[in-house]
Structure formats: structure tokens, C-alpha cells
Amino acid sequence: MNEERKSTPDETGELVPATISELGRLLAANAKGDRRPVLPIGGRTSLGFGFPADPASVEVTTSRLDRVVDYPARDMTVTVEAGCRVALIQESLKLEGQRLPVDVPLAHRATIGGAIASDAGGPRRFGYGTLRDYVIGIGCVTVDGRRFKAGGRVVKNVAGYDLCKLMVGSGGSLAVVTEVTLKLKPLPTSSAMGWACFDSGDTVGDLLGDLATSRARPVAIELLGPKAGRQLAAESRQELPAGPLLLGVAVEGNPVEVEWQAGVLDRELRAGGAADVTWVRDGDTAKLWSSLTDYQLGGESPVTIRACLKPSRTVDFVVAAIDAGVAVQAHAGNGVVYGHLPDDTIDAQTAAEVIEPLRDLAVEGGGQLVVERCELGWHNALSMWGSARADWSLMTAVKRQFDPEGLLSPGRGIEAALQQLALGGVDQ
Amino acid sequence: MASTQPVPDGIVPVATELLTRFRRLLGDDGVLAAADELIVYECDGYVVEKKAPDVVLFPTATEQVAEIVRTCNEFDVPFVPRGAGTSLAGGCLPVGGGVMISLTRMKSILEVNLQDRYAVVQPGLVNLHLTRHLAGTGFHYAPDPSSQGACTIGGNVATNSGGPHTLKYGVTVNHVLALEVVLPDGQVVELGGPAEGLAGYDLVGLFVGSEGTFGICTEVTVRLTRNPDAYRTLLGIFETVGDATQAISQIIAAGIVPAALEMMDQGIIEAVEAAYGFGFPLDAAAVVLIEVDGLEVAVDDEAERIIRLCQEQGAREVRRAETEQQRALLWKCRKQAFGAIGRLSPSYCTQDGVVPRTKLPEILEFITDAGKRHGVRIVNVFHAGDGNIHPILLFDERDEEQIARVFRASDEILGKCIDLGGSVTGEHGIGVEKLEFMERMFTEDDLEVMASVRMAFNPRGSCSPGKMLPTAGACGMEHIERSHPGKQAAS
Numbered sequence: 001m002n003e004e005r006k007s008t009p010d011e012t013g014e015l016v017p018a019t020i021s022e023l024g025r026l027l028a029a030n031a032k033g034d035r036r037p038v039l040p041i042g043g044r045t046s047l048g049f050g051f052p053a054d055p056a057s058v059e060v061t062t063s064r065l066d067r068v069v070d071y072p073a074r075d076m077t078v079t080v081e082a083g084c085r086v087a088l089i090q091e092s093l094k095l096e097g098q099r100l101p102v103d104v105p106l107a108h109r110a111t112i113g114g115a116i117a118s119d120a121g122g123p124r125r126f127g128y129g130t131l132r133d134y135v136i137g138i139g140c141v142t143v144d145g146r147r148f149k150a151g152g153r154v155v156k157n158v159a160g161y162d163l164c165k166l167m168v169g170s171g172g173s174l175a176v177v178t179e180v181t182l183k184l185k186p187l188p189t190s191s192a193m194g195w196a197c198f199d200s201g202d203t204v205g206d207l208l209g210d211l212a213t214s215r216a217r218p219v220a221i222e223l224l225g226p227k228a229g230r231q232l233a234a235e236s237r238q239e240l241p242a243g244p245l246l247l248g249v250a251v252e253g254n255p256v257e258v259e260w261q262a263g264v265l266d267r268e269l270r271a272g273g274a275a276d277v278t279w280v281r282d283g284d285t286a287k288l289w290s291s292l293t294d295y296q297l298g299g300e301s302p303v304t305i306r307a308c309l310k311p312s313r314t315v316d317f318v319v320a321a322i323d324a325g326v327a328v329q330a331h332a333g334n335g336v337v338y339g340h341l342p343d344d345t346i347d348a349q350t351a352a353e354v355i356e357p358l359r360d361l362a363v364e365g366g367g368q369l370v371v372e373r374c375e376l377g378w379h380n381a382l383s384m385w386g387s388a389r390a391d392w393s394l395m396t397a398v399k400r401q402f403d404p405e406g407l408l409s410p411g412r413g414i415e416a417a418l419q420q421l422a423l424g425g426v427d428q
Numbered sequence: 429m430a431s432t433q434p435v436p437d438g439i440v441p442v443a444t445e446l447l448t449r450f451r452r453l454l455g456d457d458g459v460l461a462a463a464d465e466l467i468v469y470e471c472d473g474y475v476v477e478k479k480a481p482d483v484v485l486f487p488t489a490t491e492q493v494a495e496i497v498r499t500c501n502e503f504d505v506p507f508v509p510r511g512a513g514t515s516l517a518g519g520c521l522p523v524g525g526g527v528m529i530s531l532t533r534m535k536s537i538l539e540v541n542l543q544d545r546y547a548v549v550q551p552g553l554v555n556l557h558l559t560r561h562l563a564g565t566g567f568h569y570a571p572d573p574s575s576q577g578a579c580t581i582g583g584n585v586a587t588n589s590g591g592p593h594t595l596k597y598g599v600t601v602n603h604v605l606a607l608e609v610v611l612p613d614g615q616v617v618e619l620g621g622p623a624e625g626l627a628g629y630d631l632v633g634l635f636v637g638s639e640g641t642f643g644i645c646t647e648v649t650v651r652l653t654r655n656p657d658a659y660r661t662l663l664g665i666f667e668t669v670g671d672a673t674q675a676i677s678q679i680i681a682a683g684i685v686p687a688a689l690e691m692m693d694q695g696i697i698e699a700v701e702a703a704y705g706f707g708f709p710l711d712a713a714a715v716v717l718i719e720v721d722g723l724e725v726a727v728d729d730e731a732e733r734i735i736r737l738c739q740e741q742g743a744r745e746v747r748r749a750e751t752e753q754q755r756a757l758l759w760k761c762r763k764q765a766f767g768a769i770g771r772l773s774p775s776y777c778t779q780d781g782v783v784p785r786t787k788l789p790e791i792l793e794f795i796t797d798a799g800k801r802h803g804v805r806i807v808n809v810f811h812a813g814d815g816n817i818h819p820i821l822l823f824d825e826r827d828e829e830q831i832a833r834v835f836r837a838s839d840e841i842l843g844k845c846i847d848l849g850g851s852v853t854g855e856h857g858i859g860v861e862k863l864e865f866m867e868r869m870f871t872e873d874d875l876e877v878m879a880s881v882r883m884a885f886n887p888r889g890s891c892s893p894g895k896m897l898p899t900a901g902a903c904g905m906e907h908i909e910r911s912h913p914g915k916q917a918a919s
Contacts, residue, residue, distance in 0.1 A: 072784060072786065073681075074677065074680065074681040074785070074786045075680075075784040075785050075786050075815075076680060076785075077784070097683050098683070119625075121625075129598075129602065130624075130625075132630060132633055133598060133602050142877070146873045146876075146877075147871075147873060148871070148873045148874045148876075148877040149870070149871075149874055150874065150877075150878070152849075152850070152851050152869070153784065153849050153850075154782040154783065154784055154814075154815055154849070154850045154851055154854070155782075155785075155814055155815065156590055156594070156599065156782050156811070156814040156815070156816045156851075156854040156855060157782055157850075157851040157853070157854060158587065158588045158637050158851075158853050158854065158855055158856070158857055158858070159851045159852055159853050159858055159862070159865070159866065159869050159870075160858070160866065160869070160870060160874070160875075160878055160896070160897075161634065161637070161638060161878045161881055161882070161896070162588070162601065162633060162634060162636070162637050162638075163634070163877070163878070163881065164633075165601065165630045165632075165633025165634050165636075166629055166630060166631075166633065166634045166881070168630055168633070169627075169628070169629065169630055170629055174629075185685070186683035186684070186685065187683075209543060212542070212543065212545070213566055213654075215657055215723075216723075217654065217657070217723070253723075253726065254726065254729075256725055256726060256729070257722070257723055257725065257726045260723060260725045260726075261723070306625075308623040308624060308625040308626060309623045310541075310544040310622055310623055311543070311544050311545070312541075312543040312544050334624055334625070335544075335623050335624065335625075336624065336625045365623065366621055366622045366623045367621060367622075367623030367626065368621075368623070368626055368627065370627045385627055385628075389618075389621075389626070389628070390617050390618040390619075391617055391618065391619045391620070391628070391631050392628065394611070394617060394619075394631060394884065394885070395628050395629045395631065397884040397885075398629055398631070398634075398881060398884045399629075400884070401880040401881060401883055401884045402877075402880070413628075414628050414629065417627075417628075
């Protein structure tokens, strides 16, 4: 898992430590010396998320921390350094018939440390959960260069506080993740995805309700708007049905399980109003999985939003987003929805007019809506995270314990969201 | 067993004024303060260390819990939450005395939402009562500790409880979406929410397993899990413990993740058979209870593969539970095995270590040797698929010398778990029992970071002092004197 070797630091001032100890020394030196803000970097796939980084930050890249530390395949765990590319890890696991069943966007570039920091996930979160369910041990370096760990290498362990959970989704704002132990699952030998289109949200809503008690156990339930459907079909080079609402259900397992479930779901989709069901099977699903996962990032769209809400409220949200011209992709079984605003969204004001009514729907649905990514310069004119939730002040208390001076990923996480609200810089 | 009678310096008994305030808040019926009534609360399932609280309170609403906490702070008195008191690590021990907040009267199921697969419950709800309430819906609450007939969901949250079926379905933290929490300063805050994937830190994940040191949870939103389409329950019977653990290793290595994979050795079989009369062969060295679940079209094939693997490892016989009654009885034998131990010995001490699953044969051999070396009889019943061992050390608590040998053997076994790359607790928690092991598992920096996280929630250290971390609570509470540190006995 070797990346190109770089000097430390390189010409741009970026720090590229070759070992975790070196990373610790560099951060300790920074804390004692210049006290520059520090921005941890993995595969650079999520850097556009959230608020922009402080331009004065020194980038600390984990690309050389790319060792597989231990892979006791028979224990179904693997310990890797944070800079390992996710796709390369998956390739090693595949040799043993195992995998980490979490979809990570741009997995060839994304590092496992970055995936953890950004809580990367995708369509199969419905069947397998998210990274928080798989990180059983973690090693980190604090902004002042102290190494610490939590959890361990065994699948069941309640010794000490579960800082693994805290690091997943922390956006590199608490500590630099350097090493991680993952719990693994067997690699299924077969898979199938059925796609069908529908004219009305009500039909889809009823069908999703019925699918919740299907004898089949789908691992993903995807609901796409027409624009997202077209783009994904093109991207994955698959002939998917075209229509106002495109529903995809996927199953994995051994061939017998997959065949049986595909039969059940085919009948259920048709009974639920689908005129036709297009099935994509086995090898052909690979490209679709990665397209579905990467599509979340939004490509060239000026603004990408992510809403989470109760699953039963998803269809209404999706329909409203489609009506507002948004390219929508929902992990409908989970109530996690990605939306990409149209190219003709000319300014932040126009974007806010689309976003805010949708945000109200998400909040009413028991969740929230965040702006994941937007054009430079729009951050201050858009409410990035919306109104404060009850636990945000506790989050800032945690942040201050790890990083009292706010040197780590400054301006990007919870503190920036709160600061934005405090400044009243947006229309809230 | 001799109990300690600690009288920590600087702890003032709960003042009359404080009691008056509590009685006004909760009514006489919500306050226990008489010494003879407090004795019940001097320990949980970990009976080695005892300390009665100064008062036990029974709030019935979140706002009462918050008011209790604010009042405790006003009087500078420590407080500790308690569920059913089934902790095996002293998680409910009121270190330093003070106020015990029993959540057992907050036991309602507030909402069941099958469409969105969650339920909202109060913390005092007994785990099994939720599952019973869900019967017929096609959904269940997955974490199923063996004490599920008594333990509460709030207690499960505090210790991140496991159970036999967590092999496939994960432990408590994998099934909690949101918590309403009374923070140690008396504020009520909602962590997480019924929607998944909220932005910001995963405080729910952090709170679960914090053993009451981050606050008191007053409402839990749990994820509900679909019932399996089908299951098959098998019983592998083995001539040697080594064959049984090898079979378990082979099953996991073959990429099969059964719903449960539990082992009982000959010593425990003897007690369980006498108690429940399942028909276990008394001459077998070990039995392995294996449950596979999944689709009806797939479970038979998976069961066949497991049977073959067991036979290849020299299983004498692999039986199937042919009826629902047989399955229920098998599970009863497993889950209530601890209840049968009284037939073997007046007292026992259950340990809770974890090793990588492939190290099971090694740790089991070590346990046998440790028992021989120290002249202690040890029987085993445990979550084999997770590598989570529960050696049960048998003794007579009237014999101090025997107790000392039990402690030495326990120590060595847990030390060996660490050496093999494992942990000193898989599901029972650190509590007060295993505090001294924290420094063997973690570095000073690890522990400092953990302590700093606690500071964000519990800066005064007044909530559940003396738990989880080997550092004293911030308000200067001395740890209670321990006559038998690092050990646990339940009887």
C-alpha cells in the first residue's frame, strides 16, 4: 500500500509523516512552537465538506501511514494505519473472503482514516449499519502530539470509554486518527438489484411500508429522482428504467439466498404498482454500487445537501426536493437523503430558497438538513447546519477538552456551526 | 464473604434538610433512608465490596431526576444511578455513599414505531419486557443479556450490555439511536434522535457504556430489529474442551456468523442438567449451543455446514432442537446457567474476559491450568463466538485462604486475556471491580484522554464517582477501601 514517497515536510509546508511517532513529534513541535492550525488530510475526497478550512492551516497528510498492521483473518478483524486506501484494504480482505461492508465514496482515493472522520457510508447502510458498527479499536494523536488509543482488537470490549464512536464522524476536529481495528464480515458470493419506476410518491410510500415486513431482507433500498436516475444510469452504464421515481432494492448472500429474495422482491414490487422490474446481477452490480456511493458527493453541482429524517418521512421529502429541481438520492430505508441543487442555482440566496423549506421538512421528520458542500463564498450566506440541536453545546465541551485552543481543523466542525448561528449571519 | 465497611473522610451523612427536600419532591414513598432498608442497596451482583448509600430515591419522571441531581449538587453530595442492580462489576456501588437514584419506577414503554423501527422506553424497563411487548409484531430488541429477565434497558445502556445473540446482531450501542440524559449539572439534554446520521459527534455512542459517569439516562430510543425469517438451533457434544473450541474457531473461520455460539463445559453441564433436566450427556467434556438464523431457504444449508465442521473436529454428536419447546429449554439452560451454580458450590466468582476468537483453545487450556495450580474448581459457560469467556470460580466464602486462591487465579486469567491481545471485560464493565486493570490495558495518555472526556460531562466528578477510571473523582472523593481489589463474586 505504498504511495509515492514525499519529503517531510514537502515544499508546500504540508507535513507527511512516515510513522505515527513522527506525526506525534511534528504535532508536539507545532504545539510548542508556531501553534499553527492543523488540518488532517486523508485522501482529499471530503475536504470540500462543510465550512472551508482556515487557509493558514498546516496540512498533515496520513498518506504514508499505510501499513496493514495485522490481519488475523480467522478472527475476522483487521488493524490498519489510517492512511490505507479503502479500496486497497478491501482487496486484501477479498483474498480471505471477507470485507468491510461499508460503502465509501471514491474508495480508491479515500483513506480509512478519512472515511472514519467523515463517517462515510452509502446505500448498504440499510443492511449492515455504518462505520461506527465496525470500528472496534482506534489509535489517535492529539493536536499536541500525544498518542492515545481506545477499544482494542477484540470484537467485544467494554473497557474504558468508547472513543471509537466519538472519532467516527468527528471530521478531524478532535484528534488525528492514525490506526484503526475493524470488525469484518464474510464477503457474499452473489448479489442482485431490482429497479422499478413509479409515478406517485404515495404508491412508493405504501410499497416501502410493505417492504419493511418483506420476507426478503434487502441490504439497500434506494429511491432516486428522475435526474439522479438518469445520471446514475449513465455513470454506471446500466439500462435503468426511467420515470418520475426510481426505486432500487438490493440483496446479497449466497446464490440460493439471492435468487429466492430476488423472486420475492420482484413479486412485491409488481404487486406494489411497478409495471416492470429490471434486475442487475452479480458482477454487473459492482459498478452500480460504486456509482450509487460516489453520487452522494454531487460532482459539479453547486450545492449538495444531506438530510436525515425518520424513514417513513423520506418519500414526502424526496417528492418535495424533486419538485424544487433537486437531483435526489435517498437511502430510503434509513431516511438519509442526498440532494444536489441544479446548475442554474446562481447564488446563495437562490440556494437558500430551495434549501430552507426542505430543511423544515427534515426537522419536522425528526431530523436535520446540512449543507455538505457549496460554492466557495456561499458558506456564510447559507445556514450550513441549521438550528442548533440540544446536544451541540455538549459537543463543544467535548471539543474543548481535546483541543482547548481550537487548533485542529479550525472553522470546520460543530464550533463553526454554532458560531454561524451566534453571528446570526444567515437567515434563521 | 467479608465486606468492607468504608468510612471515607470528608463525606458528611445526608443532612436532614436534604431528606426533607427529597420527601417533598418524591413523597415518603419515593425515599428510603432507614438503615435496614438501605442494606439491600449496599451492593449489586458484585458482592465483594459493599457500601450502603445514605438514601435511595425512586423518581418517576425525568424532571424529578433533574431536580434530585440539582439538589445533590447544592448540598455537594455524590449520586449514583441504579437499575436492577445486576451489575457484576460493582457498577451500582455508591462509592463514597451519598444518594442512589433508582430508576426502577420509570419503566414505561413510551412509543413503539414499527414503520421507523424504533421504540422509546424509560430506563427502568426490564429488557425482556420490551421483547415481550413486541411479540407478534415481527420485531424485537436484539441485545439479550442472560439477566434480561431482571436487568433494565437503562442499565444496559450504562454498561453497553451484550448477550448471546450479540455475536451476529451487535451489543447495546449498536441498537441505541437517542438518549434523554440528565447531565451531572442537572440539565436535561437529548442526545441523538430517532433519525440516523445526524451531523456532529456521536455522543450517543460515547454515552453508552460510560457506566453512569456521564449522567443519568432517563429515556432511551432503541432500534428494533426484524425477527429472523427462520432459525435452527443445534447442540454439539464434544469429548474434549479442545475439540469444542477448535470447532468454534473453524465455524468462524469458515465465514459463518451464527446468531449465537455458546459453550458450556462439563462442570456447568452437570449443574444445569440437575436444575433443568434437558438431557445433556453428563460425560461430555463440553457442549456448544449454536443457533443460525436467516432465510428459511438458507438456514438448513448453513446448519449442515456447521454440523460437518463439528464432526470434523471430533464431535460425538450434533443434536438439533426439533421443536420450539426444545429450543426454548436449551436457551433457558444457557441463560439461567448461573442460577444452577448454587448446586456446585456455596459461592462463585464469574470473570468476564475477551480474547481473539482463535485464541479460545489457548485461554481455555490456561484456565484449566490456573484452576489446577491454585486448587480452585473452575467451570465455564460463555459467548464463544465472540471470544468472550466467563470462567466461574467456585469457592466457599467462609474460607479466607480459598478466597485468596480464587483471586490469584482470576488475576492470572485476566492477565492472560490481555497478553493474548484481548480485554478484561467484554460486557460486564469496569465498575469498581476492574479499575486496577485499566492501567494494564491502557497507557497514562489513554487514561488522561478518557478522563478529559469525562470532564466535559461530569466536571465535578459527583456523578458515579470512583467508576471506570482509576483516577479519583474531581471532587476529591477517596476510593473506598477494598479488601479484595479486582475481584468479583456473585452468589
